[in-house]
Amino acid sequence: MSQPEISPRHASITAEEKLSGEMLLFTTGFMMCATMLWLAIYWSMGYKYSMAIPFAFQGASIVIMGFYWRFRKQQVFALLQLGLILFTPFAMQWSIGNFVNSSGVSLWGLLAPVGAVTVLGTRDSLPWFFAWLFMTVLAGAFDFVLAPEIGAQMRLAGTGVDLKTVSLFFVLNFACISAMIYALLWYFASEKNKFRDLVDRSLEEVRIERDRSEKLLLNVLPVAIAERLKAGEGNIAQGHADVTVLFADIVGFTRMTEEMSPRQTVTILNDIFSIFDELADKHSVEKIKTIGDAYMAAGGLDGGAQIHYCDAVAHMALDMIRTVADYRERTGERVQIRIGIGTGPVVAGVIGKKKFIYDMWGDTVNVAFRMAAEAPAGRVQVDPTTHRRLYNRFRFGEPFDMEIKGKGRMHVYHLVGPHEPQTQEAAE
Numbered sequence: 001m002s003q004p005e006i007s008p009r010h011a012s013i014t015a016e017e018k019l020s021g022e023m024l025l026f027t028t029g030f031m032m033c034a035t036m037l038w039l040a041i042y043w044s045m046g047y048k049y050s051m052a053i054p055f056a057f058q059g060a061s062i063v064i065m066g067f068y069w070r071f072r073k074q075q076v077f078a079l080l081q082l083g084l085i086l087f088t089p090f091a092m093q094w095s096i097g098n099f100v101n102s103s104g105v106s107l108w109g110l111l112a113p114v115g116a117v118t119v120l121g122t123r124d125s126l127p128w129f130f131a132w133l134f135m136t137v138l139a140g141a142f143d144f145v146l147a148p149e150i151g152a153q154m155r156l157a158g159t160g161v162d163l164k165t166v167s168l169f170f171v172l173n174f175a176c177i178s179a180m181i182y183a184l185l186w187y188f189a190s191e192k193n194k195f196r197d198l199v200d201r202s203l204e205e206v207r208i209e210r211d212r213s214e215k216l217l218l219n220v221l222p223v224a225i226a227e228r229l230k231a232g233e234g235n236i237a238q239g240h241a242d243v244t245v246l247f248a249d250i251v252g253f254t255r256m257t258e259e260m261s262p263r264q265t266v267t268i269l270n271d272i273f274s275i276f277d278e279l280a281d282k283h284s285v286e287k288i289k290t291i292g293d294a295y296m297a298a299g300g301l302d303g304g305a306q307i308h309y310c311d312a313v314a315h316m317a318l319d320m321i322r323t324v325a326d327y328r329e330r331t332g333e334r335v336q337i338r339i340g341i342g343t344g345p346v347v348a349g350v351i352g353k354k355k356f357i358y359d360m361w362g363d364t365v366n367v368a369f370r371m372a373a374e375a376p377a378g379r380v381q382v383d384p385t386t387h388r389r390l391y392n393r394f395r396f397g398e399p400f401d402m403e404i405k406g407k408g409r410m411h412v413y414h415l416v417g418p419h420e421p422q423t424q425e426a427a428e
Contacts, residue, residue: 021072022191034108246340343386346362
């Protein structure tokens with residue numbers, strides 16, 4: 001759905017300013033309706049001079065609203081219109097005679113400070129309230145001092161207002177001013193609720209986006225590293241005294257890709273690595289990265305929260321062999337993996353500023369990589385340190401020697417599976 005175009009002169013107006021302008025227009029509209037009623041009543045009663053005041057209010061209000069609509073000068077609009085709303089009722093009261101004869105028409109001036117609260121705010125509305133109080137006290141003083149003289153003149157001229165008319169106008173003025181103040185406050189409160197709902201929706205959208213960003217970050221980095229990155233650390237590196245590292249790669253994958261389309265290649269990698277991700281979550285092992293057709297994970301990075309992290313990596317490796325076999329049988333794809341595991345100290349950290357990655361370095365990583373590279377298809381190959389950690393709880397094949405670059409010849413073991421419960425109890 002296309003969005004409505006915004007006029008250039010409206011583009012810089014905030015939602016709060018727009019509400020304030022609407023409130024003042026709303027107040028002015030009420031006053032104009034009231035002055036039309038006054039015009040009709042004063043015309044029927046023959047108060048020609050009093051008729052001129054609401055008529056002048058109508059004309060001045062139209063000019064001021066036209067100015068606001070053209071230039072959007074809200075402060076100027078508020079000053080002029082609120083001043084007009086404040087002084088017009090008192091001018092009408094004085095044109096009729098006094099507070100009683102005018103049936104308290106000056107009460108309409110209360111709309112000025114009420115409108116100022118909703119338009120200008122509580123602080124800026126105080127001068128308007130005190131101005132209304134001053135005008136009310138001034139009008140009362142005039143009535144007190146001049147009442148005998150004005151009353152005598154009205155009786156001589158025969159222009160006094162009878163008590164029934166005064167009572168009717170009192171009821172009309174009080175009822176109308178009460179209804180207008182209530183309507184203004186109701187409209188203001190309803191608009192504020194709309195803004196509050198809008199703010200709540202915006203905050204919810206921000207929360208959803210933040211959670212999504214957090215989830216994306218945790219898909220790339222371990223929790224502890226992600227927290228340090230969010231805290232503003234620039235150079236994140238950490239040494240780990242003992243970590244179990246796992247490498248897995250697909251046997252002959254380069255040759256397989258020559259016979260497959262790009263879509264097929266990506267589909268197989270995504271299927272298999274997604275299975276590995278689920279197994280990493282299941283065994284509380286941290287996925288580190290994927291490199292081509294190789295998958296790297298590690299246990300023991302969380303500062304000892306998991307005591308048997310070496311066992312967790314071993315169980316994950318065995319599950320990886322089993323699930324890939326199931327995938328091969330289910331899809332018919334000729335996919336086999338081999339896995340290498342090494343245990344020892346590593347250095348880990350975040351590399352780069354853009355498209356950064358979390359990586360690990362050290363002899364342990366090199367050994368695990370060589371274990372995977374030299375392992376037969378469908379087998380898990382481990383170094384002596386990993387074997388020492390696991391031999392009480394897992395079964396291994398006969399050891400054999402392997403030449404490891406940078407390390408010389410090393411005993412290597414094939415991980416077969418966990419001990420049966422009876423065998424494990426005997427071993428312990």
